[in-house]
Amino acid sequence: MEKKILVAIDVGTTKICTLVAQIEGQTSVRILGVGIEPSQGIKKGTVVDIPLAAASIAESIRKAERTSGLEISNAVVSVAGSHIASTNNKATIGVVGGVIDQYDVNRVIDAVKAIPTPHNRFIVHCIQRKYSIDGVEGIRAPIGMYGSRLDLEAHIITAATSSIENLRQCIMTAEIDVNRWVLKPLADGEAVLTDIEKQMGVVLCDIGGGTTDLALYIDTDVWHTNVIPVGGSHITSDIAQAFHLPITQAEEVKKIHGHALAEYIGEEDYFYCKTFGRSEAMKFSRKELAQIIQMRCEEIFQLVLQEIKRSGYDNLLPAGLVLTGGTALLPGIDELASKILGMPVRIAKPENLSGMIDQLDSPAFSTAVGLIYWTLMMQESTEPTPGKPDANAFADKLKNFLKYLLP
16 A cells, blocks of 8 residues: 655644655554754744745745755644634435435535635634434435435534735745645544544643634534633733743743642742843742632633633533643643533643654644644545535436436
């Protein structure tokens, strides 16, 4: 079997991660190259400075090319930001000839995508949730089944055209073509969720640098997605302001001394660091640091809880919440999330990888790895490409229709 080479670029607020992966067998992923570069020119998942963002992305790609020994020409790219929106829609078509074929499935997908979309937005994903035939629900593979009416429920995710095109321009500066855009929490789900969790009902929560990305799975399908414009960089900013520290130093303090639950930190526990205007390190309370972190984390999970309730599926999530992203590394954050959300919480990171995986053993890289799995899933999927009906299928359908009319 020919081995596939896939490339993924995760464009985040704090880092750019480019992965070159080789697919061995059906689902075995071997990482051939890794390129990690701090982000510049990106805020809350959106490009705000094209030259700076393009330079960061280009350097990440160069690092991945050097470590893999391969030249990169195209990639699948993550997308996030407050400009992301989603909705659910349902469409119905009549089936000509009695037996559902590929052309019918293409038509119902085109119909479900026919939602009012402003000229400055476009559809990133149209996720088919479930089909029904003549009122019989729960159909997952309708092709070849008999019926006269085909229904489809879908979850549709849209993005601002300007935000996507700005990001595309940054990537094209490095002479890379974008094969596909993938919403960050959908990529995460492919990397860290189990089939049982998706079946039972689960929330995927990726707390990155600038955003918190959510995806709700029920009965293996995506039912709701959203991007909350608050993330780990806000915690860092709180620390920087409270202790009068540079942002880079505040980030280090958060990683080394931070904790999401102040009750676990003793009153006598301290750390030392230099502040603005001081030549010598000053003494600070770790408990005060934890209180600052806890307040911001509580805000994030209150927003997550609000979004889960707004979706209407809060009673359909027995598998609880799976937490990933760089902020998930904060000690105690899973316990805090469980207290606020009232559901089980586990922290997840990419697994079942081989090759250059030392740098990827962290929740911070779930999206990058998930992009590889998402691409693999889409390539092997039997789902049709929306908007591209098969001419032969249409001819067969016409013949069946004429047979139906004529004696």
